[in-house]
Amino acid sequence: MEGVPILSLMLLVPMLGAIACLFVNAGTARTIALAATLVDFALGILLWANYDIGGAQWQFTERAPIFAGFSWALGIDGIALMLIMLSVFLMPICILASQSIDKRVGEYMAAFLFMEALMIGVFAAQDLFLFYIFFEAGLIPMYLIIGVWGGKDRIYAAYKFFLYTLLGSVLMLIAMLWMVNEAGTTDIPTLMNYDFPAGAQTWLWLAFFASFAVKMPMWPVHTWLPDAHVQAPTAGSVILAGVLLKMGGYGFIRFSLPMFPEASVQLMWLVFALSMIAVVLTSLIALVQEDMKKLIAYSSVAHMALVTVGLFAFNVQGFEGAMMVMLGHGLVSGALFLCVGVIYDRLHTREIDRYGGLSINMPKYALFFMLFTMASVGLPGTSNFVGEFLALAGIYQVSSWVTAVCATGIILGAAYMLYLYWRIAFGVQKNADAAAMPDLSAREWAMLAPIAAAVLWMGVYPESFLAPMRADIQALDARVARVKPEGDARLAMGTVARAEAHEGAH
């Protein structure tokens, strides 16, 4: 593998595929898109297989100083590896889920392939400005995906998505310019170990927070998400929930925490407050939704709040939990959107009331839907349990109050998800057209089965996913060790309890 620029290759394949898709007819575009994403997935597996766990922190590094002011620098650590895997895993599924798109297929596939390249670029960039370019550039294809192929209110949703995220991230650019001016380098690994003056950190942290909080999204800047999700086509929602939201969490773990540890502790209360409000409030909002996609969108906000509290727990469990929630949520919310898409393709409505009793005529569908519902609730044995448990265990060391409030979110999560499942899959078949829907086709099997397998794998043997990230999370833990906050739950037995929890995590 030495000498092969595999990361550049992973960016190049979808990019070339996208350009090709623009010039061919619908059928060929579908084939090209599927082939390109599968090749990228294969490259991703190759990447994972060759990733040396316990080796150098940054692997597969490439550096080409072809630009003025910044360079084409790529490289991954375990955290980036996992998120890249998530992206390349979901992309072929998204392409399969886009069978019902029948207008302007070539452009649609091109937009998705561009999106894939940009997502990989965000996670692989090792240069601050290169990261920014990839991070921002994602707005363009997503704007087109929502605006051209979205639902009825797509234009409003597209504007809102674009302007919200742009406003969030332009301030981050100013902060980046300041940092580069101060530190004299654009290299992310160097910056991660650079100690910025504590006074400036607060401002820098807030500027980055403006961007990542919108992307995440955190309450109260989450309002673009339900609109964007509801209006986007199914595959767009999957990518949005599965990967794009993770960019916010990735930003926190890559930038805010290691680069501004003092400010992170100083403003920890802000993150906790917003996250607690988000967990409870958005869960309650989800409970009363009549639109399936909106319900899942609000549940995403609640789950992402668990990620932020986990990250700002400043301990290994918290970080690992946050990462696992991100990966698990990426799979599960993506799968839930696919489940919605499956029945939306048949009945063309997202209104929960129009369905009912689907377990009678669509038993296989109901089974998959059940699995993903349970995973979303955080049932042991599924991916989300691992992450949620670790995140809550981590945060308990810092604040029992925050833990208590966030744990309420899990209960509420069970409530709205089970309520959703009950209304759709159980009960009487009150609508004749819903009762007449056929069960899963082979294509839909091919979409849902891999995610189901991954969800179970992650729930039963999370070590496969935790192992590559362990060293990086420990490095982060060591980096923030000097500012680690004193927890309120440290009674006499605190140390022992922490050690046990630590053992349990591994």
Place this chain on the structure above:
Amino acid sequence: MDLAASLTLVLPEIILSLSGLVLLLVAAWAGDKASSAISIAACIALGACFFLVAPAVCAGASGPDTVAFYGQFRADAFAGFAKLMIFAASGAALVVAPAFFSRNGSMRAEYPVLVLFAALGMSIMVSAGDLMTLYIGLELNSLSAYVLAAFLRTDGRSAEAGLKYFVLGALASGILLFGMSLTYGFTGTTSFEGIRAALAGEMSTGALFGLVFVLAGLAFKISAVPFHMWTPDVYEGAPTPVTLFFASAPKVAAVALTARVAFDAFGPQADAWRQIVIFAALASIVVGALGAIGQSNIKRFLAYSSINNVGFILIGLATGTVAGASAMLVYLAIYVPMTVGSFVAVLMLKDESGGPIEGIADLAGLSRTRPALAWCLMALMFSLAGIPPLFGFWGKFVVFQAAVEADLIALAALGIAASVIGAFYYIKIVKIMFFDEPADTVRGRSDWAHWALLAVCAVLMSPLGYLLTGVLDVLADGAAAALFLVA
């Protein structure tokens, strides 16, 4: 410095004036049927000047060797960098014109001649080392521009644009002259070098007034707020190839001239002009952005967009540093192909009979009826909005980087936040082209020259443009250093 050396330094200007005069005679005797031959000859003259200037820019020419006529004229790398853009943009204005004017038989032989004289004026402007040279260049450019704006004699809007431009331009020239006379009165000299020496130390109130009036006059030329009112009307009324010209070359010249006046002549009093420039920059960004939102004519829309862009350029000026001047030049180098490309795309919007289409609503669904045109225009719009990975982002990036390095963080933060307002109307154009149902009014075909020019601009603005950043950076740094070396 002997006369021969001075004449060598002004060789591009000599070529331009001689070819302009000869072509004028040709136009007078051969009439309008020779217009295409004259256009080609004018393009060749511009091209020759381009290649004459290029070596000085590449070498980063500066110092006493570049000063001609005892400091009245400076052929340094800074002037050269601006001239390259001016000649290229003037050439583009010549290339796109015939197809536009020939439709109703209004292509006249004077058009290329006027463009040549305007280019000559701009070339003198950017090389000015003296208030007199400055004024001669400025007026030569302006007088040609007034005629060009009114070039469609039978069209009421064009005549209106010419008249408005003339009246307001004359007013601005008056203000500028007044400022120049005050400056002369309080410093006792018209040369930039002399003014610079006289202004060292405490600044008298009279000289401050001179500075304010000179800057106000120049702000009119670059259409910075609050002297921007003429821009939308003139851009809308003038024939589109002329608008393309106005939006690109004179803007470069006026910005470069302003930079030279500010850094060179008024260099010691940077604190005095910085607050004026900061105000003009922020006001231009906001007014340009807000003004564009309600427009229904694409040329008016692009006029406000150019006001908005000038605001970003002025942020580079406000820094008062070499990096800021270099950032301005990089921004201009990106802005010129961006704006030329946008206007070429506008020129390519034609109805069935080949008549121009200027309504934004007529763009509806363009991505389905004319996908290639729509994709190019989309790239240009996102580029104007400064969204990466398009190259327009790089211009904003270097300007804000210079501002942050100069410790003007509040200015940078406000400017970039205001750029989000601007993004709204650029993505509105994309929305109309891509999301709306086709209006199907754009049906006319365009010739290969337009397509080639549009393709070049779109490729430059695509992510491929970033490969040029290295070269651009070196050239702009050399040019900016030349400006400061004299100063």
